[in-house]
Amino acid sequence: MTTPADTEPKSWPSRLRRLGGGSGIVAAALVLLCAATLFAHTGSTEETAQAHAKSTVPSYVDDIQPLLNKRCIACHGCLGSPCNLKLTSFRGLERGGFGQNPYSSHLGDYSRTGMNVVQTTAEWRKRGFYPVLARDGSESENLSRSMLFQMVEAGAKHNAPGFSRKVLMPLYAKRYDHQCPATSQALAARIEKNPAIGMPFGLPALEETELATLRAWIAGNAPGPTDAERRKADMVADPKAVRAWEDFFNADDDRSRLVSRYIFDHMFLAMIVLEESPGDYFKLVRSKSAPGDASENPPAPVEIIDTPFPYTNPYKYAGVDxxxxxxxxxxxxxxxxxxxxxxxxxxxxxxxxxxxxxxxWDKKAKLDDPREAPWDLGNPFRVYHDIPVEARYRFLLENSELIVSGITYGPVCLGQTATYAVKDQFWVYFVDPKYDVSVKDPKLGLETWENFMDRSLIGNDEYESAYGAALERLQPDGYTIDAIWNGDKENPNAWLTVLRHESNVSVMKGRQGGIPRTLWLMDYSGFERIYYDTVANFEYWSGDLPKLETLIFFNYLRQEFEDNFLLLLPEAQRQKYRDDWTRGLGQVALALEPFAGEEQPTQIKTSKRDPLLSLIDDIQEHMGEKVSGPPDLLNPHKKPKVSLDAPIKSYDDWVAAASLLTQTQAYKFPRFLPSVILLRLNDPEGHARVYSLIANRVYETQDTILFQDGEELPHLYTMSIYPTLIGGFPNYFLEMTLEQSGDFLRGLRDVQSLEDWNRLRDRYGILRNSPRFWETYDWFTHWNEKHRGIYAGYLDLSYYDLFDSVY
Structure with missing residues (x-):
């Protein structure tokens, strides 16, 4: 059976609010009474009863998907959701669950589980996916055999607000080993043994009206969207704007085809928003089917060719000409x-x-026939060498936040150990193309392009040696401040802030969060290497060994970019910072990783008292405020002269007072904070602002996947505060008034232990068993949509009220 396409959810209809509850029962009784009278007069009792039953089944588009959005996709929204159950569309719900845990240790590959790998439910069944819905039985049979309803009903029985949070901890401790039952009978036995597994897992149960809606829909055979609803969902605001871009990407000449391949390789994960087609979101995909007429709406159907890698040969994979x-x-x-x-x-x-x-372009270049081109190499230096290298690099530069987001976010739900190679807070700069030796001499004097993507220690050493030699040959006097790309003082992609939150990462434009401990300077060849290693070549379905190789190579590249930045500092200072940024066991790995250009001079004059801070000041002036962003009043290096004991009467007061606690190692509280706290701060007029409190942790090294087990440097931890919503995985929501915020900040200042923090958290936090949990989640969802617009999405609750390092 072919499954329907995803559908755009609509607003909740009034019938959802009428289901369940006292007045709803009365209304339902009146409807039944009227229907019975009608049957008696028409004599078509059976046909009319069937039509009535159909009309009372909730709509998937109007009722069910909005409910899933509000209460389910916070954990079941991306690749690798629990039980691989993806609830962002009817296709995902129809596909069902999969028993293999994507986060458990395994040597062999798993099946790919992207939604477009296959197109029909029957094909997913052959791959091991099992249904979570039941159909074609009586109402009671549909409900009793539906695994989705079993889980939600168990949650309704056992997850009333105030449920025990402690009972969840053993389940979370074994979450990477968890295996999902594949039948309703096995699930019933699991629920009887441990009722706490009900859904929403470890969160307050659905309200009765929500449960009644889901119950009525499942009992009524769980119908999906109608053809008319699917067609309406696929319509776009401006089909001509869509067609203009499709014409660009499908231009039929050799150079255009190569450029389109290059762009697709780097943008296949991105969400595309067209200014001319407001309200629409798109993915750039490869399709068997051609674009239709420019005025056709919805546009011609898309038959996605979902290859394992973005560079996999689509001709051979899909068998098309x-x-x-x-x-x-x-x-x-x-x-x-x-x-x-x-x-x-x-x-x-x-x-x-x-x-x-x-x-x-090189006039002697003979571009490959697209059907015979070297598609499957996974080596952009070999495949795209005919595209002018500066054009490739400037494309990366001008879209750096987007492409680095792909590097650090990835397609899966949880990063797990993959993020261990990322430090908690750092800034990223880029070598200007005019100064980049990998632009001046793309091959760096090497005989083969294979060295660029060789992930072995020897291969990396050969690359680093060649890069160092190129620096000595092409940049003999060292860098000036102009060697840092400043986006012409217009493009904020020139300065990125990257944050790691244990198992996930955030990327932002500009100078944010206060001065970090470490900084990167990326060049073209390094940018391509890290992108292809972590995104284009990444096999989310693979066993542990390829993922370990990715992690190790990322560590090589991180060190390379830190070393590039150190080349801006005086020679005598470089090793001091290098040793400070990587300590303990990391010194062993550091000794094995070449410092390309270590003896290069620098033309940048810095203060002897604090050369790093002096350099950052020079970079700030070189970039300009339009690139770096406005002054960071929440995370200043020089603190304002205010007292934390003074009353807070305005948001300006709050910012000044809070800034006394940010980017400082003077207090113990940062070591007890979770990664991401979202704070709702209310003023007396009924307005509210959102701030994100982010923990910046420091470790001796990132060169071991076990570093969290004993190599923390908690005395170096700090906190940064951002005047917006950061990250996709909040650990806590806090809420307070401006009047209360002074007590909170003083309480934070005085935290000396985990128990102190927990008491402060319990006073202002919304715990996962709070009666106000879903109300608060909805408020942040609405704030996000209102204030961040096209950049907003639903928050993930996988780590809410949890802190891996503690539990």
Whole structure:
């Protein structure tokens, strides 16, 4: 059976609010009475009864998907959700669950579970997915055999507000080993043994009206969207704007085809928003089907070719003579964790044409026939060497936040140990193309392109030696401040802030969060290497060994970019910072990793008292405020002269007082904070602002996947505060008034132990068993949508009220 397409959820209808409860029962009784009278007069009792039954079944589009969005996709929204059950669309719900735990240790590969790997439910069944819905039985049979309803009903019985949080801890401790039952009988036995597994897992149960809606829909055979609803969902605001981009990507000449391949390799994870088609979201995909007429709405159907890698040969994979790049409308809800936006308008088509085609291509280059091209190498240096290297690099630079987001977010739900190679807070800069030796001499003097993507220690050493030699040859006097790309003081992609929150990562434009301990300077070849290692070549379905290789290579590259930044400092200072940034066992790995250009001079003059701070000041001036962003009053290096004991009467007072506790190692509280706290701060007029309190942890090294077990440096931990919503995985929601915020800050200052923090958290926090939990979650969801617009998505609750390092 072919499953319907994803559908765009609509607003909740009034009938949802009428289901269940006293007045709802009366209303239902009146409807039945009227229906019975009608049957008696028409004589068509059976037909009318069937029509009535159908009309009373809740609508998937109007009732069920909005309910799943509000209460389920917070844990079942992305690749690798619990039991691999993805509830962002009817197709995902129809596909069901999968018993293999994607986060457990395993040597062999698992099946790929992306929603477009296969197109029918029957094909998913062959791959091991089992149904969580039951159909074609009586109402009671449909309910009793539905695993989805079993879980939700168990939650309704056992997860009333105030349920025990402690009972969840053993379940979370074994979550990477958890295996999901594949039958309703096995699930019933599991629930009887441990009722706490009911859904929403470890969160307050659905309200009775929500449960009644789900019950009525499942009992009524769980119908999906109608053809008319699917067609409406697939309509776009401006089909001509969509077609203009599809024409650009499908231009039929050798150079255009190569450029489109390059862009697709780097943007296949991005969410595309077209200014001319407001309200729509798209993915750039490869399709068997061609674009239709420019005025056709909805646009011609897209037959996605979902290859294992973005560079996999689509001709061979799909058995086609031609494929097409298409903009596939995304009708499923957006998940904050993996939602990063490529915002475009039609003028960007001209920009890309100028970027790639108004440069001198090698006239001797003989471009490969697209069907015979070296598709499956996973080596961008070999595959795209005919595209002018500066065009490739400038494309990466001008979209750096988006591409680095792909590197650090990834397609899966949880990062697990993959994020261990990432430090908790750092800034990223880029070598200007005019100074980049990998642009001046793309091959760096090496004989083969294979060295660039060789992930072994020897291969990395050969690359680093060649890079160091190129620096000595092409940049003999060292870098000036102009060697740092400043985006022409216009493009904020020139300065990125990257944060790690244990198992997930955030990326932002500009200078944010206060001065970090470590900084990166990325060049073109390094940018491509890290992108292909962690994104284009990443096998989420693979066993542990390939993932370990990715982790190790990331560590090499992280060290390379830290070393690049150190080349801006005086020679005598470099090793001091290098040793400070990597300590303990990491010194062993550090000794094995070459410092390319270690003896290069620098033309940048810095203060002897604090050369790093002096350099950052110079970079700030070089970038300008439009790139770096406004002064960071919440995380200043120089603290304001205010007292934490003074009353807080305004948001300005709050910012000044809170800044006394940020980016400082003077207090113990940062070592007890979870990764991400979202704070709702209310003023007396009924307005509220959102702030994110982020823990910045420090470890001796990132060169071991066990570093969290004993190599923390808690005395170096700090906190940063951001005046917006950060991250996709909040650990806590806090709420307080401006009047209360002074007591909170003083309480935070005085925290000396985990027990102290827990008492403070319990006073202002919304715990997972709180009666106000869902009300608070909804408030942050609405705030996110209102204030962050196209960049907003649903927050993930996988780590809410949990802290891995403690539990």
């Amino acid at each position: 031609r494929f097409y790049y298409r903009l596939k409308k995304v009708t499923a809800p957006r998940i904050q964790k993996n939602h990063f936006v490529w915002e475009l308008n039609n003028t960007d088509i001209d920009r890309l044409q100028k970027l790639f085609f108004h440069r001198a």
